[in-house]
Amino acid sequence: SQGQRRKVKVWSDGCYDMVHFGHANSLRQAKALGDYLIVGVHNDKDISIHKGPPVFTEQERYKMVRGIKWVDEVVESAPYIPSPDTLDQYDCDFCVHGDDITMTADGLDAYHLLKSAGRYREVSRTAGVSTTDVVGRMLLLTREHFRRDFLEYDVDRASTTGSDSVPGSPWTETSQFLTTTAKILNFSNGKEPKPGDKIVYAAGAFDIFHVGHLDFLEQASKLGDFLIVGLHTDTVVNKYKGSNQPIMNLHERSLSVLACKYVSEVVIGAPRVVTEGLMEHFKVDVVCHGKTQTADITGSSDPYLVPKKQGKFVIVDSKNDMTTEKILYRIITHRLEY
Ligand code: CTP
Numbered sequence: 026s027q028g029q030r031r032k033v034k035v036w037s038d039g040c041y042d043m044v045h046f047g048h049a050n051s052l053r054q055a056k057a058l059g060d061y062l063i064v065g066v067h068n069d070k071d072i073s074i075h076k077g078p079p080v081f082t083e084q085e086r087y088k089m090v091r092g093i094k095w096v097d098e099v100v101e102s103a104p105y106i107p108s109p110d111t112l113d114q115y116d117c118d119f120c121v122h123g124d125d126i127t128m129t130a131d132g133l134d135a136y137h138l139l140k141s142a143g144r145y146r147e148v149s150r151t152a153g154v155s156t157t158d159v160v161g162r163m164l165l166l167t168r169e170h171f172r173r174d175f176l177e178y179d180v181d182r183a184s185t186t187g188s189d190s191v192p193g194s195p196w197t198e199t200s201q202f203l204t205t206t207a208k209i210l211n212f213s214n215g216k217e218p219k220p221g222d223k224i225v226y227a228a229g230a231f232d233i234f235h236v237g238h239l240d241f242l243e244q245a246s247k248l249g250d251f252l253i254v255g256l257h258t259d260t261v262v263n264k265y266k267g268s269n270q271p272i273m274n275l276h277e278r279s280l281s282v283l284a285c286k287y288v289s290e291v292v293i294g295a296p297r298v299v300t301e302g303l304m305e306h307f308k309v310d311v312v313c314h315g316k317t318q319t320a321d322i323t324g325s326s327d328p329y330l331v332p333k334k335q336g337k338f339v340i341v342d343s344k345n346d347m348t349t350e351k352i353l354y355r356i357i358t359h360r361l362e363y
């Protein structure tokens with residue numbers, strides 16, 4: 026019809042194992058090059074052949090990529106070496122990939138067919154984060170765990186004020202990523218709640234953003250119209266999760282949560298205790314938490330006393346038992362394979 030131009034469909038593909046904000050950032054840039062983004066995700070068998078076994082199963086990886094807000098569609102078991110036929114099959118114009126070379130098991134450039142067909146475009150890779158790096162941090166921190174046990178911090182104040190946390194705190198100092206306001210702006214929805222919107226608030230660590238978090242946030246978002254996620258500082262997270270966590274620093278966790286399609290806004294460094302002031306400030310209608318424990322290792326008081334008294338507290342069932350500890354366990358039991 027008149028005035029309607031054909032939509033530009035973009036193809037992106039990859040493993041998306043332990044999906045991180047670097048992956049999300051490449052998909053954000055890919056989407057910006059067209060109107061509609063289709064992401065091909067490789068299956069476990071192909072990844073094992075070309076790269077070694079992934080930490081997350083294909084079902085988990087498909088779900089995580091579907092949860093990223095710039096993704097319109099996911100193609101499961103996408104070919105490791107995409108061809109012009111692959112793109113035609115999904116009506117895609119070109120493929121977008123980060124500016125690193127992806128090699129097949131035979132040492133071939135996985136994109137050679139698309140490159141020679143002129144249907145390959147590059148975006149810049151996000152420096153300072155990769156699946157290998159995150160796995161490395163997890164292994165390093167399990168070793169450091171015992172050495173760091175003696176460290177003690179006065180975090181009582183931090184747990185109620187949500188004071189700033191410097192990336193490079195003792196638990197996240199291995200991070201090589203530098204956060205800029207531009208990056209946060211790129212990831213942000215930039216939208217305020219509309220008048221009458223029901224505001225939902227959920228707070229937590231959201232370390233190594235995983236399928237359990239994703240399912241939780243999906244349920245949380247169904248409780249209202251505008252979901253605000255409060256991220257605890259590294260200091261606070263360390264206090265209740267133990268001496269080797271968090272693995273991702275506050276800024277990295279912020280970007281991962283912002284990339285999630287169910288999230289409207291993020292509080293970068295939220296107080297552990299949900300106060301009356303916070304409820305008023307964000308005009309919160311309902312506060313929720315998953316079925317995981319809220320009591321922390323220090324035995325401090327219930328952070329949800331205020332919303333409970335106001336009759337605004339809800340427990341949400343993510344129906345998913347994934348935890349950061351489980352991921353760590355998978356990595357450690359398979360460490361020889363990585
Ligand atoms: N990507 C990126 N920035 C990163 C990591 C990945 O832009 N820090 C991009 C890749 O360039 C690719 C897409 O994310 O376009 C999917 O990457 P994937 O196949 O999952 O693997 P890797 O590139 O190996 O990612 P990683 O190094 O994290 O394992």
Ligand code: C5P
Nearest residue numbers: 229230231237241314315317343345347
């Ligand atoms: O543990 P963390 O603070 O990262 O959890 C953030 C929120 O996600 C919490 O409300 C927790 O109960 C919820 N969650 C869940 N199911 C999981 C993992 C986390 O509901 N498998």
